[in-house]
Amino acid sequence: MNQATQALQVPALIALDWGSTSVRAMLVSSEGVVVSRRASSMGVAHVPKSGFEAALLELCGDWVSDLDLPMLASGMIGSRQGWREAPYLAAPCGPAECATHLTAIRLASAPEKAIHLVPGVSLTRADGTRDVMRGEEVQVWGCPAAGASSFVLPGTHSKWVELDEQGRIVAFRTYMTGELFSVLRAHSTLRWQASETASAVRADGDFELGVKRALASSSCLSSLIFQARAGALFGDVPAHGVAAFLSGLLIGAEVASALHEGTPNRSVVKVIGDLALCQLYETALRLCSVAAQVLDASDATTRCLFRIAGAAGLLQGAGR
């Protein structure tokens, strides 16, 4: 961007990606370009219920006081444990429905200013089961649209998300894969086997063996993970490879289930998230003969929040 272009970037929105463990604040221009960014560890899990306004002002109080800008936030900040509960919007839904269901909170210290919260998305399936997400929906909507598509967002709670031709979320499913890996490795009898490996699991031969075992098995995951003990006992997996093998079992079971359950014969799945984790999912998808398209979604949330702010009329008059 040359200087002439940069000079045109007038701030128009404070966008906040406010999750459980951290918060990122972006100052966005009227053209949708990020002109400044800040981050802190004041996620929802680290701030008392009454402390969110103070946390906001600590992170970007100067933006709030000096610039008369709308504020829009997504993520766990809208959960029951967050600043205020922003009720879930039922799928199918897209950014347009989102824009008409924002939750406004007036600041106690400046009642003329308000922060708006994006709703989470909920799903009730035909069998009565439920699912929820907060934050992942704006990440998906912020990615370049290309008709109906399937996404996976690997992590503590992986989300598989289906978009229709109009870019609306029509279905999604949560897998507690990352969390299962963490608690099994730290607290279960498998910790003896899985502790010898360094933190980061790589898509090596032990990981691939785990994925293949999961794909070949029709048994329940609670049986499958015992392979990390029994396989190690018989030397099928070396001691230093048990964590990678266990990760392969868990991710393999997730990918097989998700492709079976929710992904309508797509040959490509878009993968968003931590790059090392994306590579594990890329490997598991390849072993299922499905291509992975790893996307750089670092500004996807900001793009979507800007779009929702526009659709909600929040940008009118801002940044002038």
Place this chain on the structure above:
Amino acid sequence: MNQATQALQVPALIALDWGSTSVRAMLVSSEGVVVSRRASSMGVAHVPKSGFEAALLELCGDWVSDLDLPMLASGMIGSRQGWREAPYLAAPCGPAECATHLTAIRLASAPEKAIHLVPGVSLTRADGTRDVMRGEEVQVWGCPAAGASSFVLPGTHSKWVELDEQGRIVAFRTYMTGELFSVLRAHSTLRWQASETASAVRADGDFELGVKRALASSSCLSSLIFQARAGALFGDVPAHGVAAFLSGLLIGAEVASALHEGTPNRSVVKVIGDLALCQLYETALRLCSVAAQVLDASDATTRCLFRIAGAAGLLQGAGR
């Protein structure tokens, strides 16, 4: 038993059920009757590798020194973490094969005396997966025989075991159900939901709902357990019922998988273990239209060890 009968009970065997967390010692007569019993918490997990002889003598040193009896032990005492590794016997196998594969350890303090360890049982399936057990095999063999039958031994690591007409173990499968429940409840994000219930889960409506959800689902367990969060958020499950619901999800998934995988169209499954836990499995089996036969297996291990000792020739001359 009247006094005349009791007078005939000459000790013939010291049988030891030596597990991870505890050890039980039984003095068994030449008729196979338990004439005395002791227990301690000196399980394999609580005793250093070099301390097993001392633990034995602390528990029943008087029996060892005063009576010239054979000693036979089963359970984790024969594992790599135990006194000495008693190599696994590959299924299919029964007590007769077991009797010819004992591991003898001479006591350092009395080299003319030896303790014998029963082997564990291993399985290698056609798909390359492995399974192992130590201790459950003698429990199953010690139950009254009645031709081919299916057993489940619920617990930290549940075992489903298939016996053929000759009473040999032909197949088995481990499910880490109890351990998953513990680590999820104590260490995962589900702890917030599942902590409000008392320790003991009962087969109530919330438990049954969990089982039914598991039976209706074709999705992976890592997705299913998220229902303990999403269902609670929407009030499908009351806060005080989340632990029972989670237990139902996990046990339901195990039972469905085990009936699908390994149990050849049996209308009855024999259930051995802690009574409260057996009742949960009985409920889950009933919801699968399978009858449960809860067995009192409190002396099953002793009965089987006595039988193996006889087959191994250890009882010859003993107790005279």
